[in-house]
Amino acid sequence: MKFEGSHILSVNQFDRESIERVFDVANQMVPYAKRQKRTTVLEGAILGNLFFEPSTRTRVSFGTAFNLLGGEVRETTGMSNSALAKGESLYDTARVLSGYSDIITMRHPDSGSVAEFSQGSRVPVINGGDGANEHPTQALLDLYTIQKELLYHGGNIDGLHIAMMGDLKFGRTVHSLSKLLCLFKNIRFTLISPKELAMPDSILSAIADAGHRYTISETIEGNFDADICYQTRVQEERFGSQEEANLYRGKFRLNQQIYTKHFQSKTVIMHPLPRDSRTEANELDNDLNMNPNLAIFRQTDNGVLVRMALFALTLGVEDIVSKFDKEVHWYSGH
Amino acid sequence: MKFEGSHILSVNQFDRESIERVFDVANQMVPYAKRQKRTTVLEGAILGNLFFEPSTRTRVSFGTAFNLLGGEVRETTGMSNSALAKGESLYDTARVLSGYSDIITMRHPDSGSVAEFSQGSRVPVINGGDGANEHPTQALLDLYTIQKELLYHGGNIDGLHIAMMGDLKFGRTVHSLSKLLCLFKNIRFTLISPKELAMPDSILSAIADAGHRYTISETIEGNFDADICYQTRVQEERFGSQEEANLYRGKFRLNQQIYTKHFQSKTVIMHPLPRDSRTEANELDNDLNMNPNLAIFRQTDNGVLVRMALFALTLGVEDIVSKFDKEVHWYSGH
Amino acid sequence: MKFEGSHILSVNQFDRESIERVFDVANQMVPYAKRQKRTTVLEGAILGNLFFEPSTRTRVSFGTAFNLLGGEVRETTGMSNSALAKGESLYDTARVLSGYSDIITMRHPDSGSVAEFSQGSRVPVINGGDGANEHPTQALLDLYTIQKELLYHGGNIDGLHIAMMGDLKFGRTVHSLSKLLCLFKNIRFTLISPKELAMPDSILSAIADAGHRYTISETIEGNFDADICYQTRVQEERFGSQEEANLYRGKFRLNQQIYTKHFQSKTVIMHPLPRDSRTEANELDNDLNMNPNLAIFRQTDNGVLVRMALFALTLGVEDIVSKFDKEVHWYSGH
Structure with missing residues (x-):
């Protein structure tokens, strides 16, 4: 499985080798999550964190994972006032919103919606849960x-x-x-x-x-x-x-x-x-x-590591993360 | 038209020369929006992104534009629970919230509200839409x-x-x-x-x-x-x-x-x-x-460029943006 | 009073000496709040800004204070769709969410809730108001x-x-x-x-x-x-x-x-x-x-200084803030 530039929509995309690749990269993320050091590899990159259905922990976990790689997060929560509610197609929403970020994480109540959205997106889309369907x-x-x-x-x-x-x-x-x-x-x-x-x-x-x-x-x-x-x-x-x-x-x-x-x-x-x-x-x-x-x-903590790994892999920086290491100066409870 | 430190409230403020100035600066923003390089000219600056009326794409477009210049974004959405709903004047709200940022973008359902707000603000205010009135x-x-x-x-x-x-x-x-x-x-x-x-x-x-x-x-x-x-x-x-x-x-x-x-x-x-x-x-x-x-x-993509230009101009950094150039390391779909 | 790694839950924790310590550090924050210079001492640190009850100005004031020290902010507002509403205990919420940040600020409508939450948190928690109880x-x-x-x-x-x-x-x-x-x-x-x-x-x-x-x-x-x-x-x-x-x-x-x-x-x-x-x-x-x-x-402006001081003290960076000084390049109304 080629990660760079790819959408992560379903567990069906993964074979054993690609899973092991994700886990290897996740293991490399431990010192950053434990605040033993930090990396700025994604400094200047923007995550579009689109939660059309609320889910505090998944949303914050994605945002934190992106921040821990040095990137910025632009967030959208809820759908009642969105253009989608006014009849805009997922394709249009994707064409527009993918212009505002380098990668998108998306949760939506409808099965298949994230895959449909990804077809209009010019940046990688990671499925954060589409109804009863998938939450890879x-x-x-x-x-x-x-x-x-x-x-x-x-x-x-x-x-x-x-x-x-x-x-x-x-x-x-x-x-x-x-x-x-x-x-x-x-x-x-x-x-x-x-x-x-x-x-x-x-x-x-x-x-x-x-x-x-x-x-x-x-x-x-x-x-x-x-x-x-x-x-x-x-x-x-x-x-x-x-x-x-x-x-x-x-x-x-x-x-x-x-x-x-x-x-x-x-x-x-x-x-x-x-x-x-x-x-x-x-x-x-x-x-x-x-x-x-x-x-x-430990599961929710591991969620941050796995999401960091997926960001690094889809944005093609998994091998250079440690080139951007910096020291941590503050008290850490991790 | 003097941009530095000014509010952008209405299209009536613009003459042909000032429009051409905005467009020239917007043209300079293309390589940043295309992730060919990035700038940190506004690193440490804070945008107060106040959307008292929801508008996902305008809100995210402003936030992304500020991030692409290196700045941080603090966001407020909705009005039902705000101090405004409890009878606070726009003047008070502006006096308080302008203490929290370097520049403010604001959308509000009432015509004239953003101009009224700007009178209490100590930082530049950009109108992100005030009801039927303006959306410059x-x-x-x-x-x-x-x-x-x-x-x-x-x-x-x-x-x-x-x-x-x-x-x-x-x-x-x-x-x-x-x-x-x-x-x-x-x-x-x-x-x-x-x-x-x-x-x-x-x-x-x-x-x-x-x-x-x-x-x-x-x-x-x-x-x-x-x-x-x-x-x-x-x-x-x-x-x-x-x-x-x-x-x-x-x-x-x-x-x-x-x-x-x-x-x-x-x-x-x-x-x-x-x-x-x-x-x-x-x-x-x-x-x-x-x-x-x-x-x-292309319109919505151009919106990012124009908003970057307005931020650079009102904060007076339009001529030094490229002095803070950095490389982009990650995969880009732009 | 030892600040580093401590929760700030109640005014009852403070003696005169610790108050004067907070005010001394707050005084040092003035040039950053006035944008005369900026610091990156908390660059890479993440604030979890949890407002289970809405309060625009307190929320934004905390977020701005953290940004002014160089840190990132991940925000949660409202409770209707949260895990708490689905019967999750404050302890569980704290165990999970404290995995996503270096420090947490929290507002919640129930008296005693923030103290209860802090018992499950592995990072310092600052009370941003718990009902009729405290807002230190x-x-x-x-x-x-x-x-x-x-x-x-x-x-x-x-x-x-x-x-x-x-x-x-x-x-x-x-x-x-x-x-x-x-x-x-x-x-x-x-x-x-x-x-x-x-x-x-x-x-x-x-x-x-x-x-x-x-x-x-x-x-x-x-x-x-x-x-x-x-x-x-x-x-x-x-x-x-x-x-x-x-x-x-x-x-x-x-x-x-x-x-x-x-x-x-x-x-x-x-x-x-x-x-x-x-x-x-x-x-x-x-x-x-x-x-x-x-x-x-001036009270609300001072709020930013005091919150910057509390962040610096609880994260143990109050003595090194100025080691990370940088210039400010943009127009400032402060």
């Missing part, structure tokens, strides 16, 4: 986190056993992550969800076609020797009826007691965030906050 | 585009024949552009609009007083040897009744067939954008997208 | 203004006579300012308000306990030899009934005539802003705008 940087940061966490325990992605829990039907993140995992070897999926929210057949076929194994379960029972437990939120409005929802309420949550009972002591806990902290819906209990295997905040 | 940077970018397009065909503004179509009554852009054109020599206006949306008498008088000619028409008929066709959107709610609106529906649209039938093969097509891409209202059809004379996206 | 940078800029204005008249804070007028019950600013003044010597408070909006007993006790004097009054009568008149807005909805409100309407306003009649010619007029400029509610009349003792716009 989330999938890449999830996979990057898995690799880092496994490496810490002496393992690697090949041979991984991952448990996915909760809403596997509507959870965009688990679909994309599954597709990326299919590019590796000998993966085992344990898929735990209510029947109504089971993993779609298309993903199951992809897993099987790639030669991997999966087990489907409707309850957390027995012992899972999973390396990773990827938890998601079950939204009750996804069920056909409240009766159905009540049936499953609380059955797919995770807390320290459930973790100890069903998982290995080294199983890494992941979640795409935000998690609901209100009592009735807490799919991931706060009593796990002190568990060293809770990787949810 | 749009008029300047339109005129700059006309000059560039005509030059490409070996002509210049003096002697221009321009056709203006659509809503000439409420279209702020065609009024301001007409005023600027009056400063040049021997201009011919062909004004095509429904009777209800005809060009106001004040503009017609200004055209006549300046010694130019105009023709008024209610239909696109015959052959126009216009150099420029400036199209605008006819909003149906502008008519007295739906019956009136129905009468005119589709009569002021432009597509490749109508263009070929009524215009010269070199007539340049302009539009203030956004254009409506929904079927019933498409005043400028997508089948013109491949027409090399469709200048609508 | 406002109190510091008020006190800094008092010191500067008194110095101009040859005085200092010890021995100050301050009149506070208007709504002393719900006015967060007068409470915090009173607490800070308690750290100085021999302060005299004249507290003028409707009975229903009198200064709370807790503040009166703090004043008395610190050995200062106060007088309570329900009308502006006689001559005040106050050095400072700190005016606030009386919002009619604060009263128990409209009859009660009508009783007081217009009795706590200040205009040039009332000022001349009741105050010394050198009494400095302050107000937290915004002031209401609509006729019926103008607590501070526009006819005072030419009064040289009207310090309200």
